[in-house]
Amino acid sequence: MTDTVSTTAPVYTVPQERRIVTAVPGPRSQELHQRRQAVVPVGVSSALPVYIARANGAILVDVDGNQFVDFGAGIGVTTIGHTESTVVAAAADQLQDxxxxxxxxxxxxxxxxxxxxxxxxxxxxxxxxxxxxxxxxxxxxxxxxxxxxxxxxxxxxxxxxxxxxxxxxxxxxxxxxxxxxxxxxxxxxxxxxxxxxxxxxxxxxxxxxxxxxxxxxxxxxxxxxxxxxxxxxxxxxxxxxxxxxxxxxxxxxxxxxxxxxxxxxxxxxxxxxxxxxxxxxxxxxxxxxxxxxxxxxxxxxxxxxxxxxxxxxxxxxxxxxxxxxxxxxxxxxxxxxxxxxxxNDLVAEGARIERALKPALLELQKKYDVIGDVRGIGAMIAIELVQPGTGETTKVPNPEAVAAIIAHAAQNGVLLLNAGTWGNVLRFLPSLAVSDELIADAVSVIDDALASL
Missing domain, CATH: 3.40.640.10 (Type I PLP-dependent aspartate aminotransferase-like (Major domain))
Incomplete structure (x- = not known):
C-alpha cells in the first residue's frame, strides 16, 4: 500500500503504470521527429525524442501509446502532477474571464x-x-x-x-x-x-x-x-x-x-x-x-x-x-x-518520496561501485556515478554510465535526466504524484540497467 499523507485520493485519467507497446521512439514519434528537424534548430535539443500526446499524474503517454514513468516533471515544473484537475479547472475558468x-x-x-x-x-x-x-x-x-x-x-x-x-x-x-x-x-x-x-x-x-x-x-x-x-x-x-x-x-x-x-x-x-x-x-x-x-x-x-x-x-x-x-x-x-x-498536505509528499527512493538507491550503491554518492532531499534525489574502483580515491566521473542508464530506462518506460558539471549525475525529480509502487518499479529498471553496464 502506498505510504501517503494526502487527505484526498487523486483520480487519474491515465493509468499510473509504465507500458511499452512499440519501439522507443515509435513510428509516429519518428515521423514527427523528421518534421521537427526541418523546422526546429538543433540548438533546441530533446533528452528523449518521443512526442507526448497526453500526461497525467506521474505518467507521460506518447503518440504511439507508450507510457513512461516521468522522473523529470518537465525539470521540476509539474510538481503536483501532470494536468492536475484543479489547476486545469482554474486555468479554464480564468480563460473565460x-x-x-x-x-x-x-x-x-x-x-x-x-x-x-x-x-x-x-x-x-x-x-x-x-x-x-x-x-x-x-x-x-x-x-x-x-x-x-x-x-x-x-x-x-x-x-x-x-x-x-x-x-x-x-x-x-x-x-x-x-x-x-x-x-x-x-x-x-x-x-x-x-x-x-x-x-x-x-x-x-x-x-x-x-x-x-x-x-x-x-x-x-x-x-x-x-x-x-x-x-x-x-x-x-x-x-x-x-x-x-x-x-x-x-x-x-x-x-x-x-x-x-x-x-x-x-x-x-x-x-x-x-x-x-x-x-x-x-x-x-x-x-x-x-x-x-x-x-x-x-x-x-x-x-x-x-x-x-x-x-x-x-x-x-x-x-x-x-x-x-x-x-x-x-x-x-x-x-x-x-x-x-x-x-492535501502535499508538502509532506516530498518526504514520503525520499523515504521510498533514497534507501532503494543506497541499496543499489551497495551492489554497484559505479555509484559514488547518493544525495538529495525530498523529491530531489541524485546519484553520482564514477568509474568503478575510483569512488573512494580519485572519484573519476562516469558520464558514459549515466547515458547508458538513461537509454536503458527509456526503452523500458522510465524517463530520467542527467545533471552535474561532468554529466555524471543521474537526477530523480518526480512529481509529488508519483506513488511508492512507481518508484519501486523505476528502481528495478535502473537496477537492470546497472547490471548490464
Missing amino acids: VIHTLFTITPYEEYVRVAELLAEHTPGDHAKKTVLVNSGAEAVENGVKIARKHTGRRAVAVLDHAYHGRTNLTMAMNYKAMPYASGFGPLAGDVYHAPGSYPYRDGLSGEEAAARTIGYLEKVVGASDLACLVVEPIQGEGGFMVPADGFLPALQEWCTANGVVFIADEIQSGMARTGRFYASEHFGLVPDLVLSAKGIAGGLPLAAVTGRAEIMDSAQPGGLGGTFGGNPVAAAAAIAVFEQLEK
Whole structure:
C-alpha cells in the first residue's frame, strides 16, 4: 500500500503504470521527429525524442501509446502532477474571464493573490513584496537588478557548479559554459564565481567551505562592491549538491553584516519539492530575496521575485514588469497549486518520496561501485556515478554510465535526466504524484540497467 499523507485520493485519467507497446521512439514519434528537424534548430535539443500526446499524474503517454514513468516533471515544473484537475479547472475558468490586460496597465486580483501567497509561504515573517515574471531566468535577472538598485553596487557573486538560466546575464552566472554559453558571448560582466560546498568531492565541513567562499568574496570581489550573492540552496543542474551543515547560514550571516543582498534561487528546489515549501527552510535561511518559478503554476509560465519590502521598493515606478509577467491564467493556476499543496498536505509528499527512493538507491550503491554518492532531499534525489574502483580515491566521473542508464530506462518506460558539471549525475525529480509502487518499479529498471553496464 502506498505510504501517503494526502487527505484526498487523486483520480487519474491515465493509468499510473509504465507500458511499452512499440519501439522507443515509435513510428509516429519518428515521423514527427523528421518534421521537427526541418523546422526546429538543433540548438533546441530533446533528452528523449518521443512526442507526448497526453500526461497525467506521474505518467507521460506518447503518440504511439507508450507510457513512461516521468522522473523529470518537465525539470521540476509539474510538481503536483501532470494536468492536475484543479489547476486545469482554474486555468479554464480564468480563460473565460480575462486572458490578458497587462498588470502594469490595468491590474487584476489574481496577481495580487499570488503575491499574498508568496509573502505567506516564503521564509521569514517580515514584510514582503513580489514582482511576477515569466521564467526562472527572468526572475534571476530581476533579482539582480533589484539588488543592484538597492545597494548601489555593481558586482554579482554566484557559487561554483551553479545554473541560473540562458539569458545573457544568467549565462555569465552559470558555472558550465558548454552548452549554455559557448559561442554566445560577449557575456555580462561583474559576475564572480566563488567556490561552494560539494561535500562528496571537497570533503570540507560547512565552516571550512564557508571560510573559503567568504575569503574569495572579500579578496577577489570586495564586499563594498558586491550587490548580491545568488545561491541555490540545493544546486539543480550542478548535480543536486546538498551543502555541508552550516555553510549557507554562514554565508547569509556574512552577507547581512556586509550589506550584501542574499538571494535564494529556489526555482528548482522550491514549491514543496524538498518536503518544505522552500529548501531554504531546511538550512534555517531567511533570504533577502527568494526566486520562484518552475513548479509554481502547474506547468504554465510564471516566475516571481519575492523579497523584503524595503529592497523590492528600491526600483522606481516602471522599473519592473513585462508584457506577460503575472498573466491572469498562469496566476490563477498558481493559486490552485498553492491551494492543493495546503489542502492535501502535499508538502509532506516530498518526504514520503525520499523515504521510498533514497534507501532503494543506497541499496543499489551497495551492489554497484559505479555509484559514488547518493544525495538529495525530498523529491530531489541524485546519484553520482564514477568509474568503478575510483569512488573512494580519485572519484573519476562516469558520464558514459549515466547515458547508458538513461537509454536503458527509456526503452523500458522510465524517463530520467542527467545533471552535474561532468554529466555524471543521474537526477530523480518526480512529481509529488508519483506513488511508492512507481518508484519501486523505476528502481528495478535502473537496477537492470546497472547490471548490464
